[in-house]
Amino acid sequence: MIYSEEINNQLNTIIEKNIAAVKGYRETAENTNNTTFKNMFLEQASKRETFVSELQAEVTKYGGSPKRDTDFTSDLHRTWIDVKQFFSSNNEEALFEEIIRGEENAVKEYEEVLRETQLTDTSERMLRNQLAFIKSSVSKMRSLETQVA
Template identity: 40%
Template sequence: MSYSEKVSKKLNALLEKNYDAEKGFNYAAENAQDPQLKAFFSERAQERYDFGHELKTEIRNFGENPDKGSSLAGDAHRTWMNLKTSLSSDKDEAALEEAVRGEKVAAEEYEEVLNDPEIPPSTANLLLKQKNGIIAALNKLQSLELRFN
């Protein structure tokens, strides 16, 4: 596997996670009762959409093709989130818990790719910017979670 294929494979994995997060945040926004939470989830969905486009551009810069769909793990997570929120008496709180969990995993996945010495500095800068956005969202989610508890 060539260098550009290796890097693109890692970026495609993050791209899939962003597709998953975008769908999850859209679902959460559609089902949130609290207007502030609904707006926050919508903003996060748009942010992840934007992250996806940035990653697609980066993958193309390596001469590779971006993946087109979400991951099976993401689909399974959304199914679990749907079930959990449908059974919960406080759907907003359940959605917040799932979003916090998802953002923690996303930050870890970004960190793993950032620790790879094969990632070039320009790509690392993009990934660090995106990871920082995820950390900011996580911090906001945790403060919102306190409000709902």
Template identity: 30%
Template sequence: MNNEKTVSVLNDLLNITNDRIEGFSKVEDKVWDTYSGLKSDYDQMVSQSQQMKSELISLINENGGEADNTTSTAGAIHRAWIDVKNSFTGNKEESTLENVVFGENAAIDAYQNALDSGDLSADCSRVVQDQLHHLKSSYAKFENLENIKS
């Protein structure tokens, strides 16, 4: 197993996790007036993201790498687009949560690609697979917004 490739894949996932954390910080409290049933799930996602970040940093260090504890360029562009879009949309709450769903779906794809790459050791794959499971669970809770308004 090539540690450089492993560290690179893990750093990509770390960037995506940091994108999630940064994106979550953009969700305004007023969203929960309409979607109060999702608040505890959302809080759990934020907490899980911090845990995932810690796990990825540990794996990177264990594999002799240095954690790239930044966000991705694509994530920064997406967050800027969300800001522009939200300034023009009529339903900011729903739009904001739709962006959470979009971000979760993108993270799921990235995690699956990391697992499919063959660049992760068995230990790293187990952690990444567990994190992917959490992402899919979060996505499932938020994907049908119309069904979960308060």
């Protein structure tokens, strides 16, 4: 399998989503008073930082230029989380709803890239491992959401 511009673009899209997730989890951790949730959000941010580093290294390995920041849509989603959190009467429930929505979007992005892009073996393995972690996180967030509802 030859590394192509398409692979580069798709991996950069996933990098952007992960950078947005890092920022979102960090902001969420800053805005909760629940220590358990704060620590969990920081752990999620740390794991997603690892994903970003792995993906950037993969893009660089093949001579591509990895993304270093997010796009407008991701920034807009984080702003929506901030606004929703500010106006919500049950901040934690609203926060979990938005986190789950964002993570479900990430799952869709990963699945789309895996389905529609002919990846190198290492890129495919990396994305599948990261996707498994994100799916597990969605399940964990759903479980916690029911506790705060």
